[in-house]
Amino acid sequence: MPKPFTPKVVTANALLEGDVIYQTTAGWSRDLKDAEILTDEAHADLRMIEASAQVDLVVGVYLADVSLDGDTPRPTHFREDFRATGPSNYAHGKQEHI
């Protein structure tokens, strides 16, 4: 039996600010909870290609694993957790706005 596909989101950094961003169904968001959750491998690859083509908006596009808390995506790795919040020594980055 094939290995089940781990849900993913497309993530990158914004070209101008460098902020961590997530692809939504309509564009990009700085908030992981807005991200489009990709549960199908072929669709994920397609969305990744579409995101990578936006060279004047984003840098370093990749697919990140998430787990689902209802409909809300949560990071599965601590690196993605830090990207979604900000550094632990100052309340800078995304946590500034929470």
Place this chain on the structure above:
Amino acid sequence: MYSYTEFDHAFLAERNAQFRGQVERRIDGSLTEDEFKPLRLMNGLYLQLHAYMLRVAIPYGTLNSRQMEKLAEISERWDKGYGHFTTRQNIQYNWPQLRDVPDMLDALAEVNLHAIQTSGNTIRNVTADHFAGAAADEVADPRPVAELIRQWSTDHPEFQFLPRKFKVAVTGDTADRAVIKAHDIGLRIVKRGEEIGYEVIVGGGLGRTPMIGKVLYEFVSQEDLLPTLEAIVSVYNLLGRRDNKYKARIKITVHENGIEDIRQRVNERYALIRPQFTGVDQQMLARIEADFAAPEFKSADQTPYLNAYDQDPLFRSWADTNLTAHRNPEYAIVSISLKAHGKTPGDATGRQMRLMAALAKRYGHDELRISHEQNVILPHVHRGDLPSVYYALKAEGLGTANIGLISDIIACPGMDYCALATARSIPIAQEIATRFDELKLEHDVGPLKIKISGCINACGHHHVGHIGILGLDRAGVENYQITLGGDGTEDATIGERAGPGFSADEIIPAVERLVLAYLDLRNDPAETFLQTYRRLGLAPFKAALYPQVAGKESRANAA
């Protein structure tokens, strides 16, 4: 302090204008990220975990007050009001926006600073002993030759695409405070009779494969130094491995080919290029040396110092811990700790930078240094002025008396900022410092260098920490490995791995066990952690780190 010539100003202005154009073309879509990345890296601009990061060189760690004020201004105008001083005498801004970077570089150029070659496979910022020109026992000030090397290596056409990055460090003292044996090239100023020359060490480095550098030449005369360096880098440029990033540093080239073979090749190359060096570099060096003439030291009343030392135990503790002997007995070298307990190692706010600049101007002959241990130095302070300096520092959170102690920790940015990191470093440093402050033990423990890296690349120099901590990702969880007995001085030693790693929760108690074990094991309070380790070896420290394993072994032996 080196003063820029018209040529220097014009070169920097042209280079900044060129990068401004490249940024504009990236933003308007004419350049792809693949095309832009090498260009931004050559100008010190990284894309990190949460934002861009601009790495600015502080050549051989020397700043004047105007430069420090400008670093403060940049932190407040284009960043979040602070900067991070690194183990390579750079300052990093963690939150710049792409559009602002050309303006930041122009602001830096106003005070003769730049970010050129702070990244990429080039010769990086040349570092030096942070006590240069002030240390009591120095052979000669290493900064003039470091400046000559900066000029020679900046935009050197042959060395813009080396197999890998290339780092040079210089010391002018027998005591090595610049970790020269862990650099691609380490230089030590030595005397042969009355003649000044250089011991040339190659192939040192930390990272994935730590190596202590090997002596290539015991003595190279001043006029032969640049051609020798050019021959070394040239040989490496051709011989260094470009097929494997992890084998591309000169330490591997030296290891694979052997020092004799490298020496032979460098000799051949040297013979070929030596005639091209007609002595112009020596004229330049003479001009640079004049710029670094020692300040006019004053003679004044030392009573304020003696009074404060007698009357204020906090001042006394700071003076005993943070001062170093100066070549002029009326003066002291002040190390300002950027390691307040619980704060981020190496960070200074704009306000703190301004204060340090003001103190340098008023009491320190307008000189500041950044040490590779992420502290700031006022190299020339008259003893009579020390109380004024201390009380001003203390009021801004800069009066911590912990230089060389357990809370004076080197820590790389780790996964809080760095895109390469595999675990966090900063919180571990903060927690260790806080814990030992609670225990009120650090002055009893004495000299102890903890160095923390958040990945195998070892920017936090963990291999040469008396206690080294390496953060790794083990199956999606942060895990910390301990190495013991490392040393970054003239007796350079790579630390020994103690055993299995610890989780983030376990690492602080593990370090505590280690330090308490040392207090039990030392012969007397004068025997340092490193001396005790060298006398006894790994075993008793390992037993303290892994008490369950030690318990099992002793039960098995008894049975």
